[in-house]
Amino acid sequence: MTAPRVYQTEAIIIKRIKLGEADRILTLYTPELGKLKAVAKGTRRPQSKLGGHVELLTHSRLMLARGRNLDIITQAQTINNFLPIKDNLERISRGLYIAELVDSFTGEHSEDRRLFDLVLEVLQQLSQFNDFELVLRYFELHLLDHLGYRPQLQQCTECNLSLKPEANFFSPNHGGVLCHNCGFHEPAAHPISLNALKVLRLWQNCDYATARRVKISPELATELEQIMREYIKYLLDKQLKSTAWLDKLKREIHHT
């Protein structure tokens, strides 16, 4: 049996690049087909009927026709445009970081319904709540967990002994925490405070509503961000490009 010529799917648009005069190649994250690329014709013209329905960080129902190389989007209808994200520079910036994260951690055409739901959840949280950094950290932890990179935070990843309530080390290449003794000799390991360790352990295992109840000082927030960033950088073997922009935004807020 040949595959049908047209098909429908839900999708979150996570990336787009220009193609030719008025077209775009979109990277879609879908529940049944995983990540895939498709062509959206004419979307750069003001009168395109796809237009805003296939804008970045939009959840849409799409109709696609199979093409020779890439499939072509023929119809689109928005399910959720996450308008609060698009009205706010801080939210847009974090939304783009989430999109880059998902794009970097996924390969094309591998179904992952749970990951699709995770992305929808994080975009919903980003639209709704103001603690943007928590939204990102919580998503990073649960994304890594789901992909099999759950950081080991209970015992030392080297000697397997339970961690003492003191400053320990986080080692990206061990995928978790090293005790004071083991970490001391590991050059790639960074110190992790007891508070940071406790918060990460909690967030790893609780729902978002519980995670929100933890009060985080600015210093602790920075530490948590650095730990996750180092770990993600190690896993992807690259720094995500949008982190530079997030850092710049934060610096300029502190300035004004």
Next chain:
Amino acid sequence: MSTNLITTAEPIARLIEEFNKLPGIGPKSAQRLTYYLLRAPANEVGALADAIRNLKEKLTLCSSCLNITDSDPCAICRDEERDHTKICIVEEPIDIIPLERTKKYKGLYHVLHGVIAPTDGIGPDELKIKELLSRLNDGMVTEIILATNPNLEGEATAMYIQRLIAPLGIRVTRLARGLPYGGDLEYADDVTISRALEGRQEM
């Protein structure tokens, strides 16, 4: 170029190859253009060659608005008739053309040469934003019109510039975002319709 052109004279093969690099020109179109020029009068071909050479040799960026120009400052910035208290901010030089076509805008421009695109590693430092801020120092300008594209990066760039300029006490406006003329309400997305509702006007 491919091996089937081995029998073609070298100058022809080379021009075909060059045409083939242009956007939207495939190998067949490249061949057709080349053979057309081969038969065309020498002065016509010479004019085309000159036009292409001048494109790079004579053009520069206007030191004020950073539009592409053959004289610095550019014709728009030099024009005394235009309103020097308004600056319209666009992403690319090509965006000035549709705005000028309306004949409704008499102010000046500022070309950013791009848009904030964090996932491509393009931030404000890669754009001509510093140049914009230095134009605002003399207190002449009273209004900044943000005409970046109505998409995610265009909006982000507009919001970022707004944030930078707000403390200077200059009026910052954004081109209205709403329904395109000649379009159908039925196909409009929710963001566009929300914006159109927000920006509705008394008739």
